[in-house]
Structures are given as C-alpha cells and as structure tokens.
Amino acid sequence: MKMKDSRIAANGLVLLGCGKMGSAMLEGWLARGLPPTSVWVVDPFPSEWLKAQGVHLNAELPAAPAIVLVAVKPQMMAEALPTLKAMGNGSTLFVSVAAGTPIRYFEETLGVNTPVVRAMPNTPAAISRGITAIVANDTAGEAALDEAETLLSAVGEVVRLDQESQIDAVTGVSGSGPAYVFHMIETMAAAGEAQGLPPGLSMQLAKATVAGAGALAMESDESPTQLRINVTSPNGTTQAALEVLMDEENGFPALVKRAVKAATDRSKELARG
Numbered sequence: 001m002k003m004k005d006s007r008i009a010a011n012g013l014v015l016l017g018c019g020k021m022g023s024a025m026l027e028g029w030l031a032r033g034l035p036p037t038s039v040w041v042v043d044p045f046p047s048e049w050l051k052a053q054g055v056h057l058n059a060e061l062p063a064a065p066a067i068v069l070v071a072v073k074p075q076m077m078a079e080a081l082p083t084l085k086a087m088g089n090g091s092t093l094f095v096s097v098a099a100g101t102p103i104r105y106f107e108e109t110l111g112v113n114t115p116v117v118r119a120m121p122n123t124p125a126a127i128s129r130g131i132t133a134i135v136a137n138d139t140a141g142e143a144a145l146d147e148a149e150t151l152l153s154a155v156g157e158v159v160r161l162d163q164e165s166q167i168d169a170v171t172g173v174s175g176s177g178p179a180y181v182f183h184m185i186e187t188m189a190a191a192g193e194a195q196g197l198p199p200g201l202s203m204q205l206a207k208a209t210v211a212g213a214g215a216l217a218m219e220s221d222e223s224p225t226q227l228r229i230n231v232t233s234p235n236g237t238t239q240a241a242l243e244v245l246m247d248e249e250n251g252f253p254a255l256v257k258r259a260v261k262a263a264t265d266r267s268k269e270l271a272r273g
C-alpha cells in the first residue's frame with residue numbers, strides 16, 4: 001500500500017513525542033510520500049528540523065486519527081498518554097515504540113477495547129535501514145498488524161512476534177543493538193590509534209570495515225560464520241585476533257551475552273514500573 005493512499009493519509013497520524021526515534025520514523029514516512037498535512041505532532045520541545053517539516057505541530061488533534069504513534073520515553077508515559085484517552089476504545093490504532101511499556105498499560109490507560117500494537121524499532125530507521133518487531137493485542141488483530149507494518153516498513157524491515165514477552169530480548173538485540181555496533185566502531189578506532197595510526201585514518205578504517213562487513217553479511221549467500229572463516233587464514237593475523245576475541249570466559253561471546261541480558265532484564269524491569 002502506498003502511504004499517500006492509505007487510511008493513515010486520509011484520517012491522520014498523531015505522533016506523540018518526536019525526539020530521536022520519532023523524528024527518525026517521521027523522516028522515513030515523509031520520504032515515502034505521507035503528506036505532512038496528514039501528520040499531527042505533539043511535543044513540548046520541538047526541534048528546528050521538526051518545525052520545518054510542514055506537519056501540524058502542537059495543534060488541535062483530529063478526534064479519531066487512523067494511528068497514534070507513541071514515541072515518548074517510558075518515564076514520560078504517565079504524563080503524556082492520558083491526554084489522548086478520548087481516542088481509546090475506538091477506531092484509532094495505538095502503536096507504541098516505548099521500551100518496557102507493556103500492551104496492558106495502554107489498555108488500562110485508554111480502555112480495554114483499544115487496538116494496540118507494541119513495536120520495537122531501531123535508529124537506522126533514519127536512513128530506512130531499521131528493523132522493527134511488532135506484536136498486537138486481540139482487539140487490534142490482523143488488520144491492525146497490516147496497517148502498523150505498512151507504517152513501519154517505510155523505515156526498514158518489519159518482523160512479527162509470536163508473543164509480547166519476546167520483545168524484551170528483541171530490545172536487547174536490535175533495539176539497543178546499534179549502540180553496541182557504534183561502540184565497536186569507537187573501540188576499533190581507539191585500538192588502531194594504540195597501534196600507531198592517526199585518529200582520523202583509524203576511524204575511517206573502523207567505520208568502513210563495520211559498514212562493509214554488515215553489508216556483506218546482508219547481501220552474501222554465505223552465513224556470518226562462513227564469512228568469518230573466509231577472512232581467517234590458517235595461522236594468520238585474523239586467527240591471532242580471534243583467539244583473543246573468542247576466549248570462552250573473557251571474550252566477545254560472553255561479553256555480548258551479558259550485555260544483551262542486561263538490556264533484556266532492564267526492559268523487563270521497566271515493565272514492572
């Protein structure tokens with residue numbers, strides 16, 4: 001479905017919170033043909049970028065928009081969400097990207113018959129290379145999942161989850177994941193500097209290596225494991241590095257496992273309030 005012909009374009013989209021994640025998605029929708037006049041943004045601190053987009057900004061909202069996309073911080077939710085209570089229990093689909101805020105919370109605040117899709121996107125959405133996992137309540141059902149998918153596929157891939165509980169681990173892998181990869185770039189650049197490279201050159205090498213390896217992993221028919229083996233000459237330089245990285249106790253696998261678990265646990269903790 002084309003965004004400009006959708007129920008979203010006809011009945012309107014309300015974006016509650018337009019910070020890093022909200023603006024990343026808004027940029028994608030506008031680029032895919034959603035008319036800015038179909039978008040109402042509520043944000044007490046609008047950025048200069050947002051002000052220039054031609055959307056309705058902190059204006060009176062339509063009574064029954066097609067979708068409300070909730071992109072405020074979980075900590076702001078209790079203040080922001082009740083202002084839209086009149087849109088609950090109706091035809092408006094609520095799509096939330098907030099980490100650790102369960103579907104139950106939306107049903108309790110807006111009404112039990114409110115269609116809700118919980119989503120976990122990531123910031124590469126800003127360049128339409130995001131991945132978003134979605135899961136719906138029973139009221140929303142299949143049609144609402146299709147509509148949420150139309151909206152979110154404008155900013156990258158969309159996957160559907162079997163159950164809401166999976167979203168904590170999804171947050172730990174892909175929601176927070178871009179930060180791990182950015183940290184990898186920072187760390188590789190610093191390590192290159194420690195081996196005598198100039199900072200600018202080392203950063204250039206690190207960024208291009210992560211971007212190139214990511215693109216190769218996506219485009220190749222070979223698995224990441226095989227791609228790793230392809231780099232590793234017997235008794236060569238990569239093998240020397242991998243012996244450090246793959247150390248069972250202190251290496252990369254144990255560290256990443258702990259990091260993903262910490263993010264997953266934090267997501268569960270946020271859900272408990």
Ligand SMILES: NC(=O)C1=CN([C@@H]2O[C@H](COP(=O)(O)OP(=O)(O)OC[C@H]3O[C@@H](n4cnc5c(N)ncnc54)[C@H](O)[C@@H]3O)[C@@H](O)[C@H]2O)C=CC1
Nearest residue numbers: 017018019020021042043045071072073074080098099121
């Ligand atoms: N940044 C990321 O990588 C990801 C963030 N998320 C989720 O997206 C949500 C937003 O995160 P960010 O965009 O990173 O945060 P952010 O702090 O950049 O954006 C939040 C926005 O909400 C606005 N806001 C504050 N109070 C408000 C209110 N009462 N009504 C309307 N807007 C209000 C703020 O002015 C700000 O622009 C969070 O719930 C987070 O869990 C999900 C996936 C990835």
Ligand SMILES: O=C(O)[C@@H]1CCC=N1
Nearest residue numbers: 098099171175176177
């Ligand atoms: O750090 C956070 O809580 C949000 C959710 C996933 C990425 N950023």
